[in-house]
Amino acid sequence: MGKKERDFLLLDLGYGIGMAIFVHGELYAGSGYKSGEIGHTVVKLDGPPCSCGKRGCLETVARARALPARRPQASGRAIPPCWPV
Numbered sequence: 001m002g003k004k005e006r007d008f009l010l011l012d013l014g015y016g017i018g019m020a021i022f023v024h025g026e027l028y029a030g031s032g033y034k035s036g037e038i039g040h041t042v043v044k045l046d047g048p049p050c051s052c053g054k055r056g057c058l059e060t061v062a063r064a065r066a067l068p069a070r071r072p073q074a075s076g077r078a079i080p081p082c083w084p085v
Contacts, residue, residue, distance in 0.1 A: 009036075017059050039063070 006025040012018040019036035021028040028035050039059040040052050047056025 013063070015063065017063050 006022070008022050010020040010022070012020075017039035019038050021030075021035050030036075040050065040054065040057045042054055042056050043058045044056035044061055048060045049055050050057040050060045
């Protein structure tokens with residue numbers, strides 16, 4: 001699936017959150033080579049502080065290392081993290 005697609009997004013979900021944009025089979029870099037920089041998009045105004053200096057960036061609430069820390073808030077139960085947070 002996707003081998004013949006020429007326009008697509010590639011998401012990298014892990015330590016951080018990144019994205020690559022391909023248009024007509026070519027990587028689209030955009031202005032300043034930051035077209036896929038979505039990890040520091042603010043998604044929660046009162047969210048946790050981010051290493052970039054803002055609060056509530058997508059990476060602070062959705063990256064792999066942030067999810068175990070947020071799970072007790074969502075469920076109301078304390079659940080030990082799978083890896084160090």
